[in-house]
Amino acid sequence: MEEIIxxxxxxxxxxxxxxxxxxxxxxxxxTYMPPGGAQDRAMQLATLNRLxxxxxxxxxMGHLLEELRPTVETLHPDSDEARLVIQIAKEYExxxxxxxxxxxxxxxTTSLAxxxxxxxxxxxxxxxxxxxxxxxxxxxxxxxxxxxPYDHIYDPLLDDFEPGMxxxxxxxxxxxxxxxxxxxxxxxxxxxxxxxxSLLNQYFDEQKQWDFxxxxxxxxxxDFERGRQDKSAHPFTTSFGIGDVRITTRVNPNVFNTAxxxxxxxxxxxxxxxxxxxxxxxxxxxxxASLGLHESQSRMWExxxxxxxxxxxxxxxxxxxxxxxQLENVKLEDFYRAINKVEKSLIRVEADEATYNLHIMxxxxxxxxxxxxxxxxxxxxxIWNSKMEEYLGVTPSNDADGVLQDIHWSxxxxxxxxTYSLGNLIASMLWEKINEDIPDLQSQIEASKFDVLLSxxxxxxxxxxxxxxxxxxxxxxxxxxxTAEPYIKYLNTKFGEIYKF
Ligand code: ZN
Numbered sequence: 305m306e307e308i309i310x311x312x313x314x315x316x317x318x319x320x321x322x323x324x325x326x327x328x329x330x331x332x333x334x335t336y337m338p339p340g341g342a343q344d345r346a347m348q349l350a351t352l353n354r355l356x357x358x359x360x361x362x363x364x365m366g367h368l369l370e371e372l373r374p375t376v377e378t379l380h381p382d383s384d385e386a387r388l389v390i391q392i393a394k395e396y397e398x399x400x401x402x403x404x405x406x407x408x409x410x411x412x413t414t415s416l417a418x419x420x421x422x423x424x425x426x427x428x429x430x431x432x433x434x435x436x437x438x439x440x441x442x443x444x445x446x447x448x449x450x451x452x453p454y455d456h457i458y459d460p461l462l463d464d465f466e467p468g469m470x471x472x473x474x475x476x477x478x479x480x481x482x483x484x485x486x487x488x489x490x491x492x493x494x495x496x497x498x499x500x501x502s503l504l505n506q507y508f509d510e511q512k513q514w515d516f517x518x519x520x521x522x523x524x525x526x527d528f529e530r531g532r533q534d535k536s537a538h539p540f541t542t543s544f545g546i547g548d549v550r551i552t553t554r555v556n557p558n559v560f561n562t563a564x565x566x567x568x569x570x571x572x573x574x575x576x577x578x579x580x581x582x583x584x585x586x587x588x589x590x591x592x593a594s595l596g597l598h599e600s601q602s603r604m605w606e607x608x609x610x611x612x613x614x615x616x617x618x619x620x621x622x623x624x625x626x627x628x629x630q631l632e633n634v635k636l637e638d639f640y641r642a643i644n645k646v647e648k649s650l651i652r653v654e655a656d657e658a659t660y661n662l663h664i665m666x667x668x669x670x671x672x673x674x675x676x677x678x679x680x681x682x683x684x685x686x687i688w689n690s691k692m693e694e695y696l697g698v699t700p701s702n703d704a705d706g707v708l709q710d711i712h713w714s715x716x717x718x719x720x721x722x723t724y725s726l727g728n729l730i731a732s733m734l735w736e737k738i739n740e741d742i743p744d745l746q747s748q749i750e751a752s753k754f755d756v757l758l759s760x761x762x763x764x765x766x767x768x769x770x771x772x773x774x775x776x777x778x779x780x781x782x783x784x785x786x787t788a789e790p791y792i793k794y795l796n797t798k799f800g801e802i803y804k805f
Contacts, residue, residue, distance in 0.1 A: 305375050309385055312368045315359070316392065317586040322356035324544040331550060333415070334536045339423075346415035354408035360588075361400045369393045384583050387771040391589050398463075401450040410443050414716040421714035422537055428704035430685050433714070437681050440716045441674055448675070457675045461719030465595040466726060468775045471672070474722045477729070477788060478665050484792050485661055488799065492646045492658060495803035501642035504560040506630045513555055516626050517567035520619065524605060525758040526551075526571040527578050538711040539566040539653070541573035541602075546585050549577040561643060561654060565606050572605035573598055575758065579766025594774035595720060597765065599727020600734060607657050608735050608794075609749060616640050618752035644802055648696045650705045658799055661728065662695045667710075667721040675718065730774075732791035733782045734765070 326349055333345050359365070372389045379386040417436035424433035444461065451460035456471040463470075518533060536552035543549045551570035555563040576592055584590040592598040609615050620639060624631045631639065646656045652663040670687060673679030679687060688707040693699050700706030712720055739745055742756055749757075764781050772780070779785060 305372070308368055308371050309389075312365075312372065312389070312392070313587065315362075315365055315368065316388075316588060319356050319360045320545075320586045320588060320590070322352055322359065323588075326352040326356065327542050327544050331542045331544075333418070334538075334540065335534045335552060339419070342416060342419040346412045346419075349415050350408040350412035353411040354404050357399065357402070357407040358404045361396065361402075361404070365396060366400075369396055382771075384581070384771070388584075388587060388589060391770060392587075395588065398451075402447065403450075406443070406446065406450075410447070410716060413439050413443060414714065417714040417716070418711065421708065421711065425537075425704050425708045428702040428708065430703040430707055433708065434681050434684075437684075437713060440713065441681065441718075444716060444718050445675065458672055458719060461675070462722070463719075465717070465720050465723050466774065467594060468773045469596075469726070474668065474726075477726070477786070478661075478668065478722075480788050481661055481725070481792075482665065484788070485658070488658055488792075488795055489646065489648075489662075491805045492799055492803050495805055497802075497804045499641045499645040499802065500638075501645040501647075503630070503634050503639070504642050505558060506560075507557055508560050508627060508630060510555045510557050510563075512626050513557075513560070513563045516623060517553065517564050519622070520564075520610075521567060521571035523752050524568075524571055524575065524754050526574050530578055531574055533567065533570075539570050540711075541570045541577065543577040543591070546578065546580055546582055546590060549574045559654075565610060566653070568610040569602045569606040572602035575605070575761070576601040576766050579758075579762040580769040581767045584769045584771070589770045591770045593765075593768065593770045593772060593777050595723035596726035596730055597774050597777065599724050600730035601727075601761070601765070603724075603727050604731040604735065608731060609754075611644055611657065612749065613640055614746045614749040616643075617750045641802055644798070646799065646803070648698045650692070650696075650698055650700050651709055657728075658795060659696060661725045664721050664725045666691045666695055671718050671721065726786070729786060729788050729791045730778055732794045733778065733784060733787065735794070736790050737782045 329345060329349055329352070333341070333349075337345060369389065369392065373393065376386050376389050381387075413436075417433075417440050420436045421433050424430065445457070448454070448457050448460045451463075454460055458471040462474065518528075521533075522528065530547050531549045531551065534550065534552050535554060537554065539551070539553045541549065541551045551567070551574045553563050553566040553570060573592075576598060580590050592601075616636060616639065620636045624634075644656065646658040648659065649655055652660070652667075655663050666688075669691070670679065670684070673687075674681070685703055685707045689699050692706065712718075738757065738760055741760060742748070745757060748754070765777070768777065775786065
């Protein structure tokens with residue numbers, strides 16, 4: 305049996321080498337590639353992704369898994385080998401249904417679509433991107449065909465990002481959340497203690513913003529020996545293997561929040577990937593358990609830590625040293641309230657914690673409409689704008705700040721957005737447990753000490769990669785099924801204190 309496991313690992317190693325190489329090309333495309341490289345890059349990525357897929361769904365892989373399946377029960381159920389065989393067999397069944405030709409076509413189409421989205425966004429011209437979007441949606445609909453029968457056309461898409469959840473589950477979570485979020489925002493808007501955040505919209509030198517962000521994430525434990533940060537139009541994290549996990553951010557010299565919170569967020573993703581057990585290296589389960597779990601990590605470091613008072617008790621004096629002219633006369637409390645101002649805003653990634661989920665619900669509803677065929681791309685900008693008005697009371701004045709703001713659809717990732725909200729929920733569930741296990745966590749954060757926290761996350765979450773189903777992992781750690789309760793409690797306490805209601 306050991307011999308067969310060795311063969312399986314060799315084959316999976318080759319699949320993940322191809323995946324890693326393709327990730328390098330994707331990273332380069334988003335960071336340094338000149339515009340002229342787009343056509344060739346799309347072909348290169350299509351070829352690599354097709355080869356990786358062909359290798360993964362090969363008969364050889366099928367035979368190895370077939371031989372190993374009966375012996376899994378003789379292994380310890382939590383061993384890498386047992387979990388590897390179980391998770392790979394499941395993924396194999398799934399991928400086997402998808403023709404390699406579709407994979408190549410999808411890769412080529414989305415690579416070009418991302419390129420065209422970028423320039424359409426720069427020109428704020430949705431019509432320029434619409435033909436690409438049409439193609440991507442058609443391919444995604446075709447993809448769902450391979451998984452028939454399903455309860456809902458959106459289920460196979462969601463399953464790629466959040467295994468174990470279906471459309472009905474997400475609808476249920478959102479139905480529970482929506483009225484509570486609306487109530488919270490109502491209470492904030494009626495508060496007689498408004499927050500002034502104009503101090504964040506001064507000129508902040510780009511390099512200094514960059515340096516401060518890197519200083520913080522070094523303290524967090526993001527390992528620059530196994531990663532680096534670059535600039536991109538949309539912040540992201542990508543892994544070429546446990547030893548090379550890269551992040552990006554963007555910097556706006558006139559808006560303080562953009563770069564720093566982007567960096568903290570992506571570092572949260574990056575530390576997850578850097579913390580995966582080396583014994584899972586070069587296998588497809590050397591990856592986060594799901595995007596919801598991934599977002600729980602990024603949003604924990606960004607918000608539960610990075611937007612907390614204890615964090616700024618530690619870092620505010622340092623930030624004032626970076627920006628004396630801007631912040632010397634600003635009190636910590638005013639700064640803390642400013643970075644937590646709740647605003648009906650246009651841009652999801654810059655949204656505050658209280659309104660964030662409404663941005664997600666809007667996208668979820670639009671994605672369902674597109675997949676169910678009830679919405680056409682022609683109507684998208686109008687639908688987007690009217691939903692923004694309905695949910696957030698603001699209307700974008702152009703497509704760049706509206707329907708074109710996110711990269712996801714151009715990359716073909718439908719079913720992804722809801723995982724951001726699930727991540728918020730999971731982060732708060734984990735946070736309650738962490739604070740139980742580390743009673744002096746808040747004073748450690750005040751002292752800018754994060755090693756005990758990071759070790760907890762490593763041991764309980766990171767090290768496992770995607771050995772377990774996300775719902776199972778959350779239950780193992782917290783003892784509870786997915787619930788919005790800790791999250792709502794957290795929001796109400798935090799914003800009740802800031803807005804005094
Ligand atoms: Zn993220």
